[in-house]
Amino acid sequence: MGNERAKASLFVLALLSASLSGCFGDSLDILPERKGIPGGLTLACLQDDAYTSMVIEIDYEAGYKPMTSSTDMLLDRLESVCDKPDGISFDFTEVVFDHNGDWSANDVREQAWEHKDASPLDGSTLTWQILFPSGSYVDSSVLGVAVDASSIALFGDTIETANGPFNRPSVEDVENSVTVHEVGHLLGLVNLVYQSPVDHEDENNEGHSNNDDSVMYWAIESADLANFIFGTLPNEFDEDDLADLSGMADGSIKVTDQLWS
Numbered sequence: 001m002g003n004e005r006a007k008a009s010l011f012v013l014a015l016l017s018a019s020l021s022g023c024f025g026d027s028l029d030i031l032p033e034r035k036g037i038p039g040g041l042t043l044a045c046l047q048d049d050a051y052t053s054m055v056i057e058i059d060y061e062a063g064y065k066p067m068t069s070s071t072d073m074l075l076d077r078l079e080s081v082c083d084k085p086d087g088i089s090f091d092f093t094e095v096v097f098d099h100n101g102d103w104s105a106n107d108v109r110e111q112a113w114e115h116k117d118a119s120p121l122d123g124s125t126l127t128w129q130i131l132f133p134s135g136s137y138v139d140s141s142v143l144g145v146a147v148d149a150s151s152i153a154l155f156g157d158t159i160e161t162a163n164g165p166f167n168r169p170s171v172e173d174v175e176n177s178v179t180v181h182e183v184g185h186l187l188g189l190v191n192l193v194y195q196s197p198v199d200h201e202d203e204n205n206e207g208h209s210n211n212d213d214s215v216m217y218w219a220i221e222s223a224d225l226a227n228f229i230f231g232t233l234p235n236e237f238d239e240d241d242l243a244d245l246s247g248m249a250d251g252s253i254k255v256t257d258q259l260w261s
């Protein structure tokens with residue numbers, strides 16, 4: 001009897017933490033100052049005061065290189081919101097991660113910092129990093145995670161299984177959207193390092209949009225996204241996301257937790 005009860009409360013706990021973890025893993029609990037929180041380098045991207053160029057470092061394991069359409073789309077989305085007069089470029093490296101089994105947020109953070117080619121803030125260059133490892137996240141329904149201010153990971157093995165019936169959305173559509181979605185978290189969306197004047201954060205999914213036309217819609221992080229999104233998978237920031245980003249950029253929205261100022 002006692003056992004049953006313990007089991008029941010464990011289950012409730014698991015449910016509760018599942019709804020909070022989502023894309024962020026446990027990153028919101030463990031925040032080494034230096035690495036920051038997702039959104040901690042959004043102003044470094046949105047403004048050009050200190051950082052005039054940007055590099056997206058892509059560290060992938062053999063067979064997990066992202067599709068060109070994903071990185072092209074990401075470049076387009078970043079160029080439309082970030083102020084980088086000296087340009088945004090990619091740095092692709094095939095790596096072997098020192099890791100076996102499922103990935104936790106800590107594993108992602110550890111391997112990210114192990115493999116960073118440059119410090120996130122170096123001279124006038126801002127560098128964000130995306131890992132494309134083999135294997136899955138500890139919560140096997142998670143397609144991607146943002147673990148600190150400059151590091152995210154996408155789980156290709158899980159993305160591979162997240163396409164919908166009749167391949168709509170396709171694996172490519174899913175990878176495109178998840179790539180933009182996780183980088184959207186590095187940009188601070190939704191309400192990670194600011195409070196939007198518009199009520200568009202999903203009340204059950206912290207840090208996500210309640211609009212299923214936004215790439216920041218909460219279900220984009222989930223392997224069963226095809227059950228929640230009918231029609232085309234969103235891969236763009238919506239009006240409210242864009243208004244939040246421009247408000248942060250021009251100072252009309254107060255931004256917290258930045259790693260520089």
Ligand SMILES: [Zn+2]
Binds near residue numbers: 022181208
């Ligand atoms: Zn997310």
